[in-house]
Amino acid sequence: MNFELTARQKELADLGRRFCDEVLLPLEQVADEHGELPMDRRDGVKDQVRAWGLAGINHRKEHGGLGLSMLDQTLIEEQLGRVTNGLWSCVWRPPVSLKFGTAQQIKDYLLPSCAGHRRGCFAITEADAGSDPRQVKTRAVLKNGKWHLAGEKWFVTSYNASDFIIVHAHVDDDPDKPTLFLVDKPADNLVHLRSPKFMHNFAFDHAELRFEDVILPEDRMLGRIGQGFELTKDWFVEARLQIASHALGAAIRAAELANGYATTRHQFNRPIRDFQGVEFMLADMAVEIFATKSMLYRVAWEIDNGLDRKLVHAHASALKLHSSEMAGRVIDKALQVLGGRGYMRENPVERLYRDIRVDRIWEGTSEIQRVIVAGQIRKRGLGVFSGWS
Ligand SMILES: Cc1cc2nc3c(=O)[nH]c(=O)nc-3n(C[C@H](O)[C@H](O)[C@H](O)COP(=O)(O)OP(=O)(O)OC[C@H]3O[C@@H](n4cnc5c(N)ncnc54)[C@H](O)[C@@H]3O)c2cc1C
Structure with a gap:
């Protein structure tokens, strides 16, 4: 049994610690007083994430990520966890489900997300569907080659920092067909209802959204029907x-x-x-x-x-x-x-x-x-x- 970290792993932990101390910790007070990371600080942090070589920490190299093992990632994440106000989320982690996309979806969503040019948030939870996501009411119906999405989502973290949403919906209202959809922002009939305050102050918001018949091209389904x-x-x-x-x-x-x-x-x-x-x-x-x-x-x-x-x-x-x-x-x-x-x-x-x-x-x-x-x-x-x- 060998519990020793490699020299590279020690370096990664050190990198995470220094990034946290030098880039993120100085933003804590301003984020707490402002309620979230002020808009005029966001691009600067993004540039720092790239400059420190932390872009795409959770993806494989062929998808534009750093190709780190889970232990490598863990060592960095542990150091980022020291910061308050959810500022660790400034280091983006593109949703893992994107790697199951088509070649075109990987090109359009995953590669630019790893590079920090795009950002996605994840919308599963609803007013009546929390621990039990089978209660989801958001539905997707295919009509004349287009998906029609309707429903409401709660607690969508980082909505205001994202330019697309991965939405978990039931195809044809059938809970046996949970399916994911890629919705680009802005979208017609996508309504931002509000971003309520929470016990913590977080780098970005947690939004409530309404999809009022949002129409998507057929190729915006991620994976297959029922694979949600x-x-x-x-x-x-x-x-x-x-x-x-x-x-x-x-x-x-x-x-x-x-x-x-x-x-x-x-x-x-x-x-x-x-x-x-x-x-x-x-x-x-x-x-x-x-x-x-x-x-x-x-x-x-x-x-x-x-x-x-x-x-x-x-x-x-x-x-x-x-x-x-x-x-x-x-x-x-x-x-x-x-x-x-x-x-x-x-x-x-x-x-x-x-x-x-x-x-x-x-x-x-x-x-x-x-x-x-x-x-x-x-x-x-x-x-x-x-x-x-
Ligand atoms: C700040 C914040 C950010 C979030 N970000 C996101 C996001 O980005 N995307 C997203 O989709 N969701 C997000 N969520 C939603 C989060 O995942 C849900 O809040 C969580 O899954 C619990 O659901 P609920 O709040 O509806 O509670 P409920 O499911 O209504 O639970 C209420 C209580 O009942 C208990 N309970 C429920 N079922 C059982 C059971 N079977 N056995 C025992 N106890 C049970 C729960 O443990 C809890 O104590 C976020 C939530 C918060 C607070």
Whole structure:
């Protein structure tokens, strides 16, 4: 068993850390005060992503990406996770489902997305379809060689930074025909209803959209009719690893800040870390981080080494559940160590506290991850998680 990172992997982690520190961290305050990344800062960050060689981190070289392994990506993502306000999303990750497109779709959507010239957002969720996407009401009907799309989508992240939307709809209103469609912006009859505020401030918006008979050429279907879930399954695995990496990075940053503060802050004539009540919090944080990091790198390694896809799904769910809940516990403790300062908006730990909450909700809630983990135990036995193969 070799747990050592290669020299190249150490370089990638270092690259991610320096990019985060030098490019993203200076934008945190302005993004928080403005509610999102101001428009006049967006092009500058894009240029930096390209200049630092971080364009297309999640795709193969032939698709315009960097050709990184999952562990390589994880090492970068972990460092990006240290930043608040969702600024990690300035480093674009074109939707994985695009790689299943036709040669023309890859040319028109994936290649320019990897280069940062285009950006896509993903619209599955609706008012009555969250954890259960079979309840989706958005429908697509083919009439005279054109797709007609009608329905409403919620929580579409990065809509205002995107120039196309991947829409999950039911062909002919049939939940057995979930299918993906590429909708270019602007489109006739596509209405931006609103972009509500959320607990976190994020780099970009989370929009609500209405498709009022949006008409698309026949070749804007991505994959085949009924393949909607199949094409997004890979995306879910990747997104869950990203969430785990970001949660880990966020927890490490909070723990570092708490650890530093515990040394310099004096009360009752001694550093507060001398009080066991404080030092035990630091110890608990360190152990949680240690366990999560081991789990995350293991799952990334399993993906890179071709572990059975079903097992990878099971492990990615367990990882997403554990890491998102771990980050909540660690950051809560870090805030406690910082006392009143930790509760100030200008303190990164306060922002991390707000930011990290959504990781227990998006890309499958904690309860849905438990449903997946429990289902795997029932189907395949506890060994899926307790074994080592
Ligand atoms: C900031 C943000 C950004 C988002 N970005 C996107 C995006 O870009 N694109 C997109 O399509 N969606 C996006 N989402 C939507 C997100 O994926 C959903 O919010 C999530 O899947 C949960 O759905 P829901 O909010 O409708 O909750 P519900 O499904 O209504 O769940 C409500 C509660 O019931 C629980 N529950 C539901 N079913 C079960 C069950 N079987 N067993 C146990 N408990 C259950 C849930 O765990 C939760 O606690 C985003 C959400 C947020 C908050």
